[in-house]
Amino acid sequence: MRTVLDNAAIATVDAEGTEYPSGHVVVEDGRIVAVGAGPGRGDRRIDATGCLITPGLVNTHHHLYQWATRGLAADSTLFQWLVELYPVWGRLDAQITYAAASAGLARLALTGCTTVADHHYVFPREGGDQVHALVSATDRIGVRSHIVRGSMDRGESDGGLPPDNLVEDTEAALLGTEQAIDAYHDPAPYARIRVAVGPCSPFTVTEKLMTGAAELARRKGVRLHTHLAETLDEEEQCLAEFGSTPAEYADKLGWLGADVWMAHSVHLSPDAVRRYGATGTGAAHCPTSNGRLGAGIAPVRDLLDVGAPVGLGVDGAASNESGGLGEELHQALLQARQRGGPTALTVRDALRMGTMGGARCLGRERELGSLEPGKLADLAVWNLNGLLYAGIEDPVAALVLGATPPLKLLMVGGETVVADGELRTADETALAEELTAASRRLR
Numbered sequence: 001m002r003t004v005l006d007n008a009a010i011a012t013v014d015a016e017g018t019e020y021p022s023g024h025v026v027v028e029d030g031r032i033v034a035v036g037a038g039p040g041r042g043d044r045r046i047d048a049t050g051c052l053i054t055p056g057l058v059n060t061h062h063h064l065y066q067w068a069t070r071g072l073a074a075d076s077t078l079f080q081w082l083v084e085l086y087p088v089w090g091r092l093d094a095q096i097t098y099a100a101a102s103a104g105l106a107r108l109a110l111t112g113c114t115t116v117a118d119h120h121y122v123f124p125r126e127g128g129d130q131v132h133a134l135v136s137a138t139d140r141i142g143v144r145s146h147i148v149r150g151s152m153d154r155g156e157s158d159g160g161l162p163p164d165n166l167v168e169d170t171e172a173a174l175l176g177t178e179q180a181i182d183a184y185h186d187p188a189p190y191a192r193i194r195v196a197v198g199p200c201s202p203f204t205v206t207e208k209l210m211t212g213a214a215e216l217a218r219r220k221g222v223r224l225h226t227h228l229a230e231t232l233d234e235e236e237q238c239l240a241e242f243g244s245t246p247a248e249y250a251d252k253l254g255w256l257g258a259d260v261w262m263a264h265s266v267h268l269s270p271d272a273v274r275r276y277g278a279t280g281t282g283a284a285h286c287p288t289s290n291g292r293l294g295a296g297i298a299p300v301r302d303l304l305d306v307g308a309p310v311g312l313g314v315d316g317a318a319s320n321e322s323g324g325l326g327e328e329l330h331q332a333l334l335q336a337r338q339r340g341g342p343t344a345l346t347v348r349d350a351l352r353m354g355t356m357g358g359a360r361c362l363g364r365e366r367e368l369g370s371l372e373p374g375k376l377a378d379l380a381v382w383n384l385n386g387l388l389y390a391g392i393e394d395p396v397a398a399l400v401l402g403a404t405p406p407l408k409l410l411m412v413g414g415e416t417v418v419a420d421g422e423l424r425t426a427d428e429t430a431l432a433e434e435l436t437a438a439s440r441r442l443r
Contacts, residue, residue, distance in 0.1 A: 010035065111324030121150025
């Protein structure tokens with residue numbers, strides 16, 4: 001069956017930035033088969049009058065398990081926040097992670113997100129199968145997930161931040177990561193689940209694990225991800241321990257490259273920015289989380305100017321209690337302009353970061369991130385009817401500058417996940433009840 005979305009404004013986010021004031025998108029067998037002006041032809045028609053169709057948003061950095069610990073350490077710096085929350089996260093089990101991930105993925109879907117990169121690095125010894133819990137939540141909600149199998153092998157006794165009972169032996173961490181790749185990674189173009197390798201950060205991981213993880217990822221043909229250059233505290237610690245900044249340390253260990261994307265990348269020198277561009281290293285920009293923790297404002301305009309892939313990330317709900325991706329378009333634009341002035345980022349730059357920029361970070365720019373024939377039918381239909389958007393002539397400006405619009409439709413592979421502002425793959429009330437119970441049990 002061919003489904004035709006008609007009468008909508010369309011922002012394709014293709015290489016030319018093609019847009020249609022009133023056009024159509026045709027979907028068949030999970031793929032986009034036509035995009036253009038005027039009415040389309042098909043078996044089933046959906047009238048999208050007053051709506052804007054964009055590619056589905058791509059979330060390049062998250063910690064879904066943190067949905068169970070929202071609202072804690074509300075006034076802390078990053079290091080203070082971690083020290084307070086690590087002991088709580090040490091009590092995670094698979095059931096709590098499943099409830100938290102299901103709720104978090106639902107919230108992301110309701111804010112236009114179709115692909116989620118989730119960095120999970122907490123594996124309590126009595127915590128059950130954490131990766132399977134994330135896979136099960138992905139299946140339940142119906143989005144795409146890049147599960148970043150994280151790891152920490154440097155506890156408090158070795159100068160790290162996490163308690164010793166939360167870290168793994170180096171070899172066990174690498175083995176667990178390889179097992180996750182073998183069990184769940186799907187390299188196919190239409191894949192719903194992919195796995196990446198993700199040691200947590202320079203202050204929770206030994207050099208042996210960093211280098212071992214890079215070797216493992218490249219041997220298995222998967223991508224690499226870690227936190228990097230998020231705060232000045234991190235930079236000071238790296239300088240004291242390694243005699244280099246976080247970016248210089250990563251470069252020394254072979255961690256800059258076209259198969260790598262870094263979370264945050266706030267505190268980068270001009271030389272580090274150029275190295276990102278020269279090596280094709282991606283950056284997951286998390287504006288709300290950076291603001292919540294007072295980490296700083298990432299040099300997004302500089303990274304874009306050197307050609308580095310830059311996507312948007314929500315980050316863990318414990319440092320971004322809202323947990324929605326649509327609003328990060330707005331926050332990214334505001335922060336870029338606060339740093340670089342009123343022309344630092346346009347509304348279309350922000351939309352591109354949230355779609356094609358994210359797809360580039362995840363190595364999926366040939367499959368998603370724009371509305372083009374042959375690509376996966378991952379798309380968001382934003383409802384711009386009503387008081388909040390009345391009189392705004394430019395629909396992309398309405399999306400980025402205004403409140404996040406409700407969704408008339410969210411499709412993942414041509415399948416409906418959200419319709420008329422409601423999640424259609426799971427019951428939202430049940431999700432909320434499960435999350436409440438999980439949070440109470442954890443605390």
